[in-house]
Each structure stands twice: as structure tokens, then as C-alpha cells.
Amino acid sequence: MNWDSICYDAAAFTAGLFLLEYGADRFIDHTAIVARQLGVSQTLVALLTAGAEWEELAVVVASILQGRSPLALGNIIGSSISNILGAFSLGLVFHPGRIAFDRSAKIYTVLLFLVTSNFTVVALTKNLGRLAGGIFIGVFALYLVSVSYVIYKGVLSVPEDSDSDDSDDDGSNEGNSAEVQHDHPPAEITPLLPNNASRERSAHGWKHTLIYHIAQLILGFIALSLSGYVLSHSAASIADAFDLSGTVLGVTVLSFATTLPEKFVAVISGTRGHGGIVVASTAGSNIFLLTxxxxxxxxxxxxxxxxxxxxxxxxLVTWASSALFLLIVLLGSRRWIGGMLLILYLTFIVLEFTMYRR
Structure with a gap:
């Protein structure tokens, strides 16, 4: 056993944890700000960011290229279970009170349940193959288009309180006020900039602020992805050093490591009361994994x-986890429910190592 290599991987794993904390903190803060400024649900914004398991995709591609297909499939199944029982549960535990989820969260939770049910039926009937794989990729494309369209409509939709008549009135009022200002000579209390100029300046400042927060959100997302990649590879190397099989590695150790970003996002989101981001990270991640x-x-x-x-x-555990996730989001949740989910996750890990993956 090469202890030097094990120590190096352990150091890389520790460094990945620090990068993970940095990325999660930036991502959560700026996701909420961007969603608020764009006027869309923070659930939808997080679905396209934290809900995209790019580090998982990197692990899957690397496993396939190395000829370890069971490792890739085990990581997908284990991560989908870990996201709900191990990450979503932490968000519930750390949330300050009862959580009532919004409409977007409920819609995409139902979508996840349908995707999971379809995968479970296809897998149990031994129909997994290249044709099924192509269909799953097509489902992901439709999902991505639907989320993008909803965000697009949310950004470009006209506010309910505004209409063309009000705009005309405002325009005429602005014109009248401008004329009034021109009628009177400047005085000590006359503003240096006219009202329309100050309005343009504030609008420009809003755009600059939005761009800044989007950049910070992307930076946090990149840090999350890099941390997941580092954590997964270092954990895989450590597991290989202790002669764990590919299936055990994928379903337990590797899936736990690659879902650490989701766990950190869930903890920080729950602590700060962002229940929508907790659901979006879980639902989006699992849809990404299972499509x-x-x-x-x-x-x-x-x-x-x-x-x-x-x-x-x-x-069956994958399907049952999705069903529990759906019920919790539809009915609301409290801290003790998160604790129960954690107990179920620990039970699953123990059974994997003792009964089903000897």
C-alpha cells in the first residue's frame, strides 16, 4: 500500500473541501440576489446552476473512458439517493423553521418523480440499452429548454401594475416636468442633473450590479464544479488503495464525495432560509443525473x-427516495423529517457494505 499516494489524495480531498465551502457560500448569496433582481423564482435560477451536475458528468465520462461502466452507473444511482437522503435532509435540518415550498419547486419535484419512476421501470424490466440512453438524453434536452423558457418568460414578462396608458402618462408627466424646469431659471436648490439623467444613472447602476452578481454566481458555480471533481478523484484513489470494488465505490464512497457540493449548498441554503434553492439543487441534480x-x-x-x-x-431505494422527496415538497417539512431522512441514508450505506455489496 502506497501511503505517500494516500496522504497526497487525503490532502487534495481536504483542499477540495475548502474550495467547496468557498463556492457554496458565493453561489447561495448571489443566486438569491440575481433571482430577486430578475424577478424570477430562485428555484429556477438554481436549477440551471447548482442543478447541473457537471462534476458528476466529468466522473461518468472518465469512468467510461477507463472501461469502468459499473462505476459510472453506480455513481449515478448512489448520487441520486445521496442528493435526497443525504443532502436535501441537511437542508431541512438546518432550516430555522417550517418550510413551505413554492410552485416552481413542486413542479420540478413532480418532474423528477416521473423521471425516476421511468428509469426504475426500465431498469427493472431489463430494457436499459443504447436506445433508452438516447431517449434519456432527449428528455434532458426538453427539460433544459423548458427551464430556459420559463426563466426567459419571467425576465421579459411585463409587470402586472404597468400598462401602455400609464407609460404614456408617465412620459407626458416627465415632459411636462421638464418643460416646467426650463421655464424657471436655475436657483440654489436646482439639481445639477435633471430627473431623467439621474434615472438613467440609477438604471445603469442596476445593470452593473446585476452583471456583478451574475459573475459572482458563475464564479461560485465554477468553484463548486472544481471542488466536486477534486473530491471525487481523490476519494476514488483512496478507495482503490483499500481495494474497494467498483460498485461499492460508485454507490457509496464516490457518490458521497461527488454530492458534497449539494450537501454544502443544502446546509448553507437551509441556514439562510432559502428553501427553494435546497429543492432546486436536489431536483435539478437528480434530473441531470437520471437523464x-x-x-x-x-x-x-x-x-x-x-x-x-x-x-x-x-x-427501489432510488424510487422510494424520490417519492419521499415529492411528498415532503408538496406537504411542507420540518427539521425532524430531515433527521429521519439522514437515518434512512445511514441505513442504506450500512446495508450496501454488509448485505448487498460484499
Whole structure:
């Protein structure tokens, strides 16, 4: 056993945790600000950012290129379970009170349940293959278009309180006020800039502020992705050093490491009362995993190895986790429910190591 390599991987894992905390903190703060300034739900903004499992996709592609298809599939299944039982639960535990989720959160939670149910049925009936993989990739494309369209409509929609008549009145009033100002000579109390100039300056300042927060959001997202990549690879190296099998590594250790960003996002979001971001991170991540990542795995992976690596217990836990997630979002939640989910996750890990993955 190469202890020098193990120590190096442990150091990389620790550094990844610091990068993870930095990225999660920036992402949460600026996601809420950008959503508020754009006038859209923070759930939708987070779906396209934290809900995109780019670090998971990197792990999946690397596993397939290395000829370890079961590792890729195990990571997808394990991460989808960990996102709900291990990450979403933390958001509930750290939330200051009862959580009532918004309409966007409920819609995309229902969508996740449908995607998970479809995957479970296809997997249990042994119909996973390249055709199914192509369909899952197509579903992801439709999902991405739908989220982008909703955000687009939210940004460009006209506020309810405004109409053309009001605009005309405002324009005429501005014109009248401008004429009044020109009628009177300057005095000591006359502003140096006219009202329309100050209005343009404030609008320009708002745009600058929005761009700044979007840049900070992207920076936090990049830090999250890099941290997930570092954490997953260092954890995989450590697990290989201790001779863990690919299936155990993917479902337990690797999936736990790659979902650490979601866990940090959930903790920080829950602490700051952003329940929508907690749901968006969980729902978006699992939809990304069970559509794009799964589709790529089925299309490019070894079909025989993938079929042999499936275990009904893991598939049923994946579906049951999604069903619990749906019920919690629809009915609301409290801290003790998050604690129960954590207990279920620990039970799943113990069963994986003792009964189903010896």
C-alpha cells in the first residue's frame, strides 16, 4: 500500500473541501440576489446552476473512458439517493423553521418523480440499452429548454401594475416636468442633473450590479464544479488503495464525495432560509443525473457490465427516495423529517457494505 499516494489524495480531498465551502457560500448569496433582481423564482435560477451536475458528468465520462461502466452507473444511482437522503435532509435540518415550498419547486419535484419512476421501470424490466440512453438524453434536452423558457418568460414578462396608458402618462408627466424646469431659471436648490439623467444613472447602476452578481454566481458555480471533481478523484484513489470494488465505490464512497457540493449548498441554503434553492439543487441534480449522465452511460458504456451491475434494492431505494422527496415538497417539512431522512441514508450505506455489496 502506497501511503505517500494516500496522504497526497487525503490532502487534495481536504483542499477540495475548502474550495467547496468557498463556492457554496458565493453561489447561495448571489443566486438569491440575481433571482430577486430578475424577478424570477430562485428555484429556477438554481436549477440551471447548482442543478447541473457537471462534476458528476466529468466522473461518468472518465469512468467510461477507463472501461469502468459499473462505476459510472453506480455513481449515478448512489448520487441520486445521496442528493435526497443525504443532502436535501441537511437542508431541512438546518432550516430555522417550517418550510413551505413554492410552485416552481413542486413542479420540478413532480418532474423528477416521473423521471425516476421511468428509469426504475426500465431498469427493472431489463430494457436499459443504447436506445433508452438516447431517449434519456432527449428528455434532458426538453427539460433544459423548458427551464430556459420559463426563466426567459419571467425576465421579459411585463409587470402586472404597468400598462401602455400609464407609460404614456408617465412620459407626458416627465415632459411636462421638464418643460416646467426650463421655464424657471436655475436657483440654489436646482439639481445639477435633471430627473431623467439621474434615472438613467440609477438604471445603469442596476445593470452593473446585476452583471456583478451574475459573475459572482458563475464564479461560485465554477468553484463548486472544481471542488466536486477534486473530491471525487481523490476519494476514488483512496478507495482503490483499500481495494474497494467498483460498485461499492460508485454507490457509496464516490457518490458521497461527488454530492458534497449539494450537501454544502443544502446546509448553507437551509441556514439562510432559502428553501427553494435546497429543492432546486436536489431536483435539478437528480434530473441531470437520471437523464443526461444516465443517457451517456447507456450509450457509451459496456452493455453487459451495466446489466450485471444492477441490483433491484438500489433501484427501489432510488424510487422510494424520490417519492419521499415529492411528498415532503408538496406537504411542507420540518427539521425532524430531515433527521429521519439522514437515518434512512445511514441505513442504506450500512446495508450496501454488509448485505448487498460484499
Amino acid at each position: 443526461l449522465c444516465l443517457g451517456i452511460t447507456l450509450v457509451a458504456g459496456n452493455q453487459k457490465e451495466l446489466a450485471d451491475s444492477l441490483i433491484p434494492f438500489e433501484l
